[in-house]
Amino acid sequence: MAFRKFFILLIFLFPAALFSQEREVIRGTVFFDVNKNGILDDDESGIAGICVSNGKDVVKTDAGGHWNLPAGSPRSVFVIKPAGYTVPLNEDNIPQHYFSEKQIQNLEINFPLYPSDENNRFSVLFFGDTQARGQKEVNYIFHDVVEELIGTTDATFGVSLGDIVADEPELMDEVSKGIAQIGIPWYNIFGNHDHDRDEKLNEYKDKTFRKFFGPSTYAFEHGQVAFIGLNNIFFNPDGKYHAHLTAEQLEFIANYLSFVPENKLIVLMMHAPLVRTANNDKLFEILRNREHTFSISGHVHEQINVFIDEELGWKRAVPHHHLINATVCGSWWCGLNDETGIPHATMNDGAPNGYSVVTFDGNNYSVRFKAARRPADYQMNIYLPDELKQTQLDTTVVLVNVFAASGQSTVEMRVGNEGQWVPMQQVETIDPECLRMHRLNPILDYETDGNTIDDILGYKMDFPSVSTHMWEGRLPQNLSGGTHTVTVRTTDMFNQTWTSHRIFRVRPVNRN
Template identity: 55%
Template sequence: MNSILTVSALLLLLTQFVNAQTTATGTVYKDLNKNRIRDKNEPGLANVCVSNGRDVTTTDKSGKWRLPAGDDTGFFVIKPAGFGVPVNGDLIPQHAYLHKPKGSPTTQTEGVAPTGPLPKSIDFPLWPQKEEKQFSALLFGDPQARGMTEVNYVLHDVVEECIGTSAKFGLTLGDIVADDPNLFAPINAGIAHIGIPWYTTFGNHDFNRGATDDRFSDETFERFYGPSSYAFEYAQVAFIVLKNIYFNAEGKYKAHFVESQFDFVRNYLSHVPENKLVVLVMHAPIVICDNRKELFKIIEDRPNLFSISGHTHTMAHLFMDEKWGWTGAKPHHHFINATVCGSWWAGIKDETGIPHATMNDGAPNGYSLLTFDGNQYSIRFKAARRPADYQINIYLPEEQAQSAWDTTHVVVNVFAGSSRSKVEMQLAGQTNWIPLAFTPARDPAVAAMHHLDPYLDATVDGTKVEKFLGWKMDEPELSNHIWRGTMPKNLPKGTHRMTVRTTDQFGQTSSAHRIFRVK
């Protein structure tokens, strides 16, 4: 009998030991004095979501949580609405604890240092903050800096004009840098001067070169930003950020989700009321993910949902239906954001030394302002260092004979337009507005700029001209925000003014003018 008790006691101890090694525990607490240390008078917070990247649990009435732990696990608190999380000196949210007992594998850039055994308690501080149902967030796509010269382009072209924004936080949609994660530090330090918390997405150019397993492709990213898939809430909106760039052993990537991410989304959404808006954030557009249909099955019944990405260096609003594998009650809206770097910082430099960086679809480089009202949203594009109302380019000859205008077409690029936008033109002195036809095509100006590229193959005193004029542009791409119309017949000779106006899917209006002459 005693020997049986002894064996049972040993098995119990062994079980407890194994559990201690494979289960993480901690507390989410209200950090009343914001010192990031749990003081005796600071209570635990109940019903807060905490995750290990796959499982999602909620804290009990004392603020305690338990989750399975592996040898490479990122634990994070999902910031609930009405609460803030600590940020570091670069205003990057500190919402996670990385458990890597042996640290990151050796690659060309430094990853996470060994963290040792699991702490006895992994505690996450939160503090109350006022969150109005109406708020905005900044969206940066692909800053993609190659070296400090282009880090400075990011700061001077975009960051400086965002200082003083009313946005509550910002999001970078991946490709923070161009294959050199060592540049995370200076670009973070610059973006921090905008003065708001800044969340970040993993992109294909943010990877650890030399990683032989996708698990280790984001080690430097994790050192700076925490887990590459996570979530947070603000007011009536739940944001889910997903790493959808998958690397194989040869360093080649594809747009792809892994099974643990499907579990994470499914598990987290079980805690998110249906009246909340869910925003999926990723780097590569969801439409090019090879297993997107598996994600669609999890999310397509949500009544309030949309998704955003970067990656393509074009801007587009996609409305996915059955042909994309989406079977929800209404088409899914996916927004591909403009890129900060435009066309990879390509093109002739202006008087300040910054390339024009026009995107391959003819839209200028820039960023977007995402505005929410409860669970409703709208998106407004902002061109870098240009007036806020610069939203349209009109292409029309400046002057030609009267007989030529009858067969002349006006081409309009509405930078953030979509198939749901209404675009019309009117000539001065007339009262009727003429509808323009949505006609995706290549932007005429981008084609003209691309033809200048042969000059960039030249050298001056042995130095390639691109050092002075900027990188060569890629081929123009199909623009999904082009409209086209035919000019009115029998235009009288003289100087005329055309006005183009547009109303987008959110009811936002923009207009532009073009002056031309009839000989």
């Protein structure tokens, strides 16, 4: 009884001492960094209404730009860049919107922001898996994709959608330094091949990623768009992973969106596809009142437009558009090398390796695929024999791989300038050229002159997959002998139209 009275007395006299850990907060200020020195100087003022987060809780700054968050054990604290502002960039153009676990030990941290003129119409580069195995493949990234983008004025910033490297996390620094040459801010998403193998717990698998890029779940705003970067790769203690969002991440999304007006477009960026994320139903519940949404991922090494409807758990009548983005590495930098020594890296669905340019206009968006080192209008391959007999016209199929098409695309063909446009039919099949390249690329397990056969021919391609963007049509049966042109025209879900041609010959029946 005496001990109980003593304990109650302690609570009454020294509550802060007994419960300081529970009452402890992290605090700071978001401010106009007028002289851009990163320090809150006496003559610099705070900014009201800016969101700050510890990865779960989200608060807004008060009239003086001040904020505080529960201390707990956050691994980072970050400001959610609002539209009309920028954050500092490091030498590799990586946004410095965060403070790490070590940096927040003093419990008071200040975030500098700079005013910025932002248009509501802007474009973003999205790189699927760059996935470099060693310095040789790091160089492939630079020569195949990065160099054509240096100095671009078409994109405001870029995002890598995970699997930046192939199980060598320290190479992230090398990849970043090359991508930095493009000259625009660059955000990064965590992928399964970016993890630290020596870490056993899921919460530390992104240790090296955080070292270079900051928190692996975060958000920022630009124009009328709220971007949310998600680490949806969850590692089990046995080292295996699956696509999953933690309770803390879901709480962060819900807390943040409570501050985001419903007329803004919400863009979710992740590595593994949303449809493969085990508990996506909880995310769909958070988004159920959001009319304007779009999501994008990598991981699959194919390009697929997925429309998530009510049958797949979406809570709204209009399906949610999820883009499984093209990969920079294509099929893991596999296949025969071209004249510059870079593998053709065709993806498993027959589309070339490359990236996407997503243009945002208010809360609307459109997507354009860009093949590596190819013209912007290279959007399809047409397959048709160079020559065929007139007797083969009724059995010959024109097959087209429209790299970025979806079920909402229209594809049609005609022969000659005066021919009638005929709708083509979407089919599920393997891209024939992808299959041919696969068969040309046998890899054996031996060494030649000190070099593995991989060094000579490149890594063996996976067997091609059934592509989701193939169409077929029939030639007119009354074609005369001679040289003809088949033209294919496609219009996508964003009303973008592309055309391509293929010349072929018809051999008359009476020709020897």
